[in-house]
Amino acid sequence: MSSFGASLRSLRRSAGLTIEQLAEASGVSGRAISDMERGHSRAPQTRTLAALAKGLGLGDDRLAVLEDAAREQRARNTGDRPRVCELPRAVADFVGRAAELDLVRRHLVRSHLSAEGERGPAPVVVVHGQAGLGKTAFALRVAGDLGDRFPDGRFYLDLRGTDAEPMTVGEALVRLLRALEMSPRRIAETDEERSSQLRSVLRDRRCLLVLDNAAGEAQVRPLLPADGAGVAVVTSRRVLGGLEGVLRIPLPPFAAAESAELLATIAAQAVGPGVGQVADLCGHLPLALRIAGTRLATRPAWTVDHLVTRLADADRRLALLALGDTGVATAFALSHAQLSGPARTLFRRLAHVPGVRFSPEIAAVLAGIGADDAVDGLEELVELGLLMPEPDGWVRYRFHDLIRLYAAQRLGIEEPPGVRAETDQRLTRWLLETAIVAGRWFEPGYGKLPDDYDGLIPLATEKEAAEWLQAEAENWLGALRQAAADGRHQLVVDVAEALHWFSDSMVFWEGWYEVYGLSRAAAAELPDRHQEVTHLNYHSWAATHAARRPEEGADIAMAAYELAAAIGDVKEQGWALTYAGTASRFAGQLDRALPLYLRAQQLAADAGDHDAYVQHFQGLGLLLAAMGRREESLEMFAATLRELDVRPVSPRPAASARAGAHTFAAEVLADLGRWPEARRQAELALPLVQRTGDNSLVGQVHLTLGRARGALGEPEEARAELIRALELLEETHFRKGVELARALLMQ
Incomplete structure (x- = not known):
């Protein structure tokens, strides 16, 4: 027995305490106290010694005796054998992760005793995510913050999970058992027996294990505590989904504020608006931010703007995000x-x-x-x-x-250049061909899936087609850019044409300005002037609605009108003046818009373009409402519905016109304070706009219903309608409606 062990036993017996009673009084496990008294463990750490002294109720004199015995034993043990599994140096400038840290703390410090007083399952936390997120720093922060709750020790083991040969289970078990001061002679021969020994030791000791960089479940599972006082924090790039009963913490990239805080902590010159750009270029990845901040800190002459310029070069960014033996690319x-x-x-x-x-x-x-x-x-x-x-x-x-x-x-x-080019072309071709098939669901002349379609994407319904086009908008637009760059002009025009009617369901998507800018340029390279004027008109519409540049939209429309007149295309002349009128209305030039709309409607009648003729009533109605001539505007919306009953309008344009007529009539009636009529028109409009798939219109209808129900004494129903309206209008970037919905919700 060591002198410390003998002193501890003597003091415990003098206090009239059993090992179990001292364990309860001090918070140090009974197993740990027993090992100390028998000399099977080293002298305790300072916190453990203080806990024992408190549990024993020692005065200064007897505490000094115990401290002297502990120092004597530490001196004898110095050089006896190397300490293993010590916590490495933690990050001194740790920032962020407040929510995740709080979640882990609450999980690890919960009581392990059930209502019957029996030990419960030992808490295990798995911190996972991609390289560079700071998983190790996070785990060490947890260990540092909770040190006083684990008086029997905090131990760290790098499992080398990303090495070509990760640490074996046997080696990991031996290291942990040695760290827990089990004599090498007592460590079992097989991994199964060693795992059992580890669980037995951890059952009675309040220890925290940090098992860093785990390769997989099979490596980690034998190292985990089962029941009792021990806990474990595991980090891994893998999810480790095979581990049961664990708390998983997926670390995301930093929030913007966390990124800015880390940069400012590392580099004094990391201030100003450029800091946000540095964080964005680093992808808010803690490792990248730390390297970028260190580059600034070690180069006082650099400014944030200088760093932004260097990081903006995508071809050199990964090389810049490397410093010494650390680098983002190396981690990946x-x-x-x-x-x-x-x-x-x-x-x-x-x-x-x-x-x-x-x-x-x-x-x-x-x-x-x-x-x-x-x-x-x-x-x-x-x-x-x-x-x-x-x-x-x-x-x-x-x-x-x-x-x-x-x-x-x-x-x-x-991959060689030829393979890369073939792969890129294959993807571009597939994306654009799929976009054409999906878009034609919405064209009056198609409206169904081709009989011979056998593509990868299920497009059996208009809804499936719309969902794919919306979800993959970034990708088919990127493919369209590539086709334009390759000079595949007719393909660009064909894709844009196929998406023309679908665009009505995403009116305010900014991408349409680029889509129809590309198709306008492509059509200008082809011999068909009718095709060119059509896409000039489409680009005018996109400039006004998607890009919110009505003056530019008007100029493009008039250029289209001149070309249409030159080639004798009456139908496109009408559409050009329609787009010019809409652009003028959006720009607030109401007096200029009125004659344009009236002339456009006459041209549509002359050309026998029934689809356009009916649509013009809606344009006139919206214009008259903007001019304060609301009763006349209501007549225009009523005329839309009458004409739809007598003219052979194509199904989709007819559905769009009918939905719009009820929607806009409801808004005008609400502006007039004719609330019962407004609610009735909005109720008629709602199922119609939902079928069109245009969420901006759906949002407008909910907004009108909210206004009407509020005015009619239905506050709860009104609030629900306004909340739904705000969700849809924010999604579709309809700013005027968003502002009105917010104002009404604030009342």
Whole structure:
């Protein structure tokens, strides 16, 4: 027995306490006290010694005796054997993660005693996510914050999960048992027996294990405490989904405020608006931010703007985000090295995707595999933290910005230019062909799926077509850019034409300005002047509605009118003046808009364009309402409905016109304070606008219903309508409606 052990036993007996009673009084486990008294463990740490003294009720004299014995034993043990599993140096300038830290603390410090007084399951936390998120720093912060709650020790073990040969289970068990001061002679021979020994020791000791950089479930499972006082925090790039009964903390990139705080903590010159740009270019990844901040801190002559300029070069960004033996690309490479061959191919080819998000079908096209195999490959990338699943109900994925750059780097290294070009063309062709098929669901001359369609995407209904076009807008637009750059002019025009009617369901999407700018330029390169004037008109519409540039929209429309007049295209002359009138109305030039609308309607009648003729009543109605001539505007909306009953208008334009007539009539009636009539028109409009798929119109109808129900003494119903209106109008960027809905909700 050591002198410390003998002193502790003597003091405990003098106090009339059993080991169990001292354990309860001090918070130090009975197993740990027993090991100290028998000399099977080293002298306790300062916190443990203080807890024991408090439990024993020691005065200064007897406490000094115990402290002297502890110092004597530490001196004898110095050089006896190296300490193992000591916590490494924590990050001194740790910032952020407040919500995650609070969640982990509450989970780890909960009582492990059930109502019957029996030990409950030991808490285990798995902190996971891609490279560079600061998982190790987070775990060490937890260990530092909770040190006083684990008087029997806090132990750290790097499991080397990203190495070519991770630490074996046997080695990990031996290290932990030695750290817990089990004599090497007592450590069992087999991994199964060692795991049992570890669980037995942890059952009675209030210890915290940090198991860092785990390779997988099979490596971690034998190291975890079962029941009792021990707890574990595991970090891994993998989700470790096979571990049951654990709290999983997925670390996301930093929030903007956290990124700014870290940069400012590291570099004194990290102030001003450029800090946000640095954070964005670093993808709010803590490792990248730390390297960028250190570059600033070690180069006093650099400004934030200078760093922004350097980071803005995508081809050099990863090289800049490396310092000494640390680098973002190096961290990603460790995960990349663990991928299977097919997953590596898929990873690098995903760099071809134009947008940020993508579906498994896009991955299948890129890799030349089936959709199910693509999902398997994508999930392997997710498991290793190289890809993130989208939590939007669809099976979709996205890259972190810096991992996307790394994938592009691997693509350039691992595939020759010819293969890259063929893959890129295959994806571009597939995206645009699918967009044409989906868009034609909305065209009056089509309105169904082609009989011979056998594509990867299910487009059996208009709803499925709309959902795909909305979800993949970034990607088919990127493909359209590529086709335009390649000089595939007719394909660009065909895609834009196929999407013309669908665009009414996303009127305020800014992308339409680019879509029809590309198709206008492409049509100008083709010999068909009728095609050119059509796409000039489409671009005018997009400039006014999507880009909110009504003056530019009016100029484009008049250029279209001149070309249409020159080639004798009466129908497009009418549409050009319609778009010019709408642009003038949006610009507040109401007196200029009126004659344009009237002339456009006459041209539509002359050309026998029934679809346009009926639409003009709505334009006139909205214009007259804006001019304060509300009763006349109501007559225009009524005329829309009458003409729809007698003219052979195509089904989709007819549905759009009917929905608009009721919607806008309801708004005008609300402005007139004719609330029962306004509610009735809005109720008629609601199912019609829902079928069109235009959420901006749906939002406007809910807004009118909210106004009407509020005025008619239905406050709860009115508030529900206004909340729904605000959701839809914010989604579609309809600013005027958003402002009105917010104002009404504030009342």
